[in-house]
Amino acid sequence: MERTFLTPGGHEGRFMSLPALAERFPQIKRLPVSIRILLEAVARNADDTRITGTHIEQLANWQAQGERSEEVPFMVARVVLQDFTGVPLLCDLAAMRTVADDTGRSPAAIEPLVPVDLVVDHSVQVDFFGTVDALHKNMEMEFQRNRERYQFMKWGMQAFDGFRVVPPGIGIVHQVNLEYLFEGVRNRPGDDLYYPDTLVGTDSHTTMINGLGVVGWGVGGIEAEAAMLGQPVYILTPDVIGVELTGTLPEGTTATDLVLTVTEMLRKEKVVGCFVEFFGDGTASLSVTDRATIANMAPEYGATMGFFPVDEKTVDYMQKTGRADDACERFEAYFRAQEMFGIPRAGDVDYTRVVKLDLSTIVPSLAGPKRPQDRIELPAMRKTFESLFVAPSSDNGFAMKQEKLTERYPTQMKGVDLGHGDILIAAITSCTNTSNPAVMIAAGLLARKAVEKGLRVKPHIKTSLAPGSRVVTDYLTKSGLIEPLGELGFTLAGYGCTTCIGNSGDLAPELNEAIVEHDVVAAAVLSGNRNFEARIHPNIRANYLASPPLVVAYALAGTANIDLSSEALGQDASGKPVYLKDIWPSSEEIDTVMPYAQDPVTFSKLYTDFSGEVELWNEIPAPTGDVYDWPESTYIAKPPFFDGFGMTPPPVSDVHGAKPLLLLGDSVTTDHISPAGRFSETSPAGQWLIDAGVEKKDFNSYGSRRGNHEVMMRGTFANVRIKNLMLPPDADGKRIEGGYTLFDGEQTTVFDAASRYMAGNAPTVVFAGEEYGTGSSRDWAAKGTLLLGVKAVVANSFERIHRSNLVGMGVLPAQFMDGTSWESLAIGPNDSFDIEGIEAGLAPRQELTLRIHRSSGETEEVPIRSRLDTDVEVAYYQHGGILPYVLRDIMN
Structure with a gap:
């Protein structure tokens, strides 16, 4: 289905033609634009093994109200990282190389197969403020705190091809992505086959790039690693919610007022796991930066994406941000050739359902x-x-x-x-x-x-x-x-x-x-x-x-x-x-x-060359070699996820005799599960650092220490505002807050209880309500859950990224059925549980049995739904997670 297109300047390029494919599948012309871009990637990367003609046919025949049981294998053009999630990802890659080296295989086999950009933006803190030298002082503090992390990043730059780092002091990953990393349409060096810019990123607000017509979303570092190592990103074929914007913003209102209204409206519409695509005259009237503001907040309204098709304003933005004339011409010519240029009007596209918003109703x-x-x-x-x-x-x-x-x-x-x-x-x-x-x-x-x-x-x-x-x-x-x-x-x-x-x-x-x-x-x-x-x-x-x-x-x-x-x-x-x-x-x-x-x-001037921009970065020495030597550090440590690794995965089994670690309510966020900010010296993480000789002033933050599992597992479920409903109210009737639970009826920290359960070989389960895992695409919320010995999280519903991350770490996400909940079942701290149906043979979204052994001696059984949603997620779980799965695939 390849064709050629010609730019106004006379440049010719090849492309995987959707109009040509539409001769076979006429429905393509009415597909949402975001689905068409997915389809192009599926068709272009078809290899008759991971991506087959059946995948092309299924997506080309996408139905607005169809059943969502098919998975899309999406090969992305690139991956973007921020440093809080990028460092643990780099730790995992380095550990994979260590495993390869230890087993006599070439460590260089562990190598990103798509371009990877890491932007250091999460480490600077506002220690100094309100003075003209605040920037300089804050950056000095940043480099003093994070020197070991930055050395590790520099090792990664020299060890892996196609791995770039945008140093501290340049900007935030998503704005840098808009203004600099975005290329419109891309091609591999020496190849004249062009394709749209697509990506995943290790930050939930990766969706900001949707404002430029780029299909991409946030994933955890776990899934991003697989993507950069050549694995497709698998998603269920999504519903696409069309949002028709009409009118214009009133005088005195801002894009922020608009996006807060959109967030409120779409949360009520329950768009979790859906693509949201904006269309209509009101959409066409918005600037690209207004569109990007709305797209950025997709995680807050729960969508996988908040997508805006490309039009003349997209090209204008490229020109005004210093992109070369030929790149702008090629971008427009490509999308016109694909018949995807311009904001759709009402009736042009078939959506799962349509939501309308009149911009003239927006208020501060x-x-x-x-x-x-x-x-x-x-x-x-x-x-x-x-x-x-x-x-x-x-x-x-x-x-x-x-x-x-x-x-x-x-x-x-x-x-x-x-x-x-x-x-x-x-x-x-x-x-x-x-x-x-x-x-x-x-x-x-x-x-x-x-x-x-x-x-x-x-x-x-x-x-x-x-x-x-x-x-x-x-x-x-x-x-x-x-x-x-x-x-x-x-x-x-x-x-x-x-x-x-x-x-x-x-x-x-x-x-x-x-x-x-x-x-x-x-x-x-x-x-x-x-x-x-x-x-x-x-x-x-x-x-x-x-x-x-x-x-x-x-x-x-x-x-x-x-x-x-x-x-x-x-x-x-x-x-x-x-x-x-x-x-x-x-x-x-x-x-x-x-x-x-x-x-x-x-x-053009500010994004031309970073090498001489940040002296503090240039002063940091860069370790060398294909394999990291793991020097002693409280910031960077070899992760334990490959301990005992073998080429044959151990068999999965049912869960027996599990104890409840936490009983949680609705809207528990990944911040509740794995906080990013400061922590006290009395916390388990603080105590571990003190024992390691680190003073309180040098603790830094949880986010900066995500390269060390000893700190992070102690910080899991340690947010000072998390409410474990297992704990009784205090004397004033208020719920006790913080990372505490009960063990044998006594209050203790979650880490202490989990350690004691693991010492006794007792599995644990976390129970929760609606929208479990809302918020940041924080892989440590899943990694920490695994390292605390949790075998399953049973909730009323999950946010998309965290559910995927749990699967990626080999923790079973399961969902209550038929309106039940842990509260309606009166689950208590002294009950124990079996989860059966796993070892008999798993299938996507399989019904399992939760058996509750009451402290009274009674037993009750209820059905729960496995949230291993696709065949590949079942495979990940059976391998103990996505990382062992990918490593076995590469080493084979």
């Missing part, structure tokens, strides 16, 4: 205080905060007493007292919004007007600016907006995720002490995509997502318990109240500054 909004989908319209912020203040924790509330709402508490910081709702962190951060010039310019314009009126941010509020690329500071500087942001405390703190992934740095000790002593419900506001409990800071309980200009506005107000649509932000120099409407920038003002952000020369 925030989301919080604990979940991204909990949108709050700006005028309702005060009312919502006050109602949640007294609401029970089961309703996302804070379970406080009404009379405490207006109380204020002294601190040891001069002139500072604290009240509930006081903002202590205000961060312009995250790939979601810093990649969007409109909202960044709006923040700068609002800051300038605020400074002109004499408004200031209180000095105890931790303010920071952490853009997703150096392009942002370039256009803010050239437009004169960096100075007023700095005057309000939003000085440049780093180029990385910072506050959005929990690297906010600590608060002043005086503030921490007051919060803990008086149980203050303090607040943070950030332009990020995640606000799960304890993610932003362990002591800040109310966390709100907002557009960058609203972040600045709330920092000025100093409290989240306010209605900014009617209450004053503060007073000007003459004592006159200043309202948000007085300093909110108009779209005309934003458009005037926009050309500074669309200079191709700037993009």
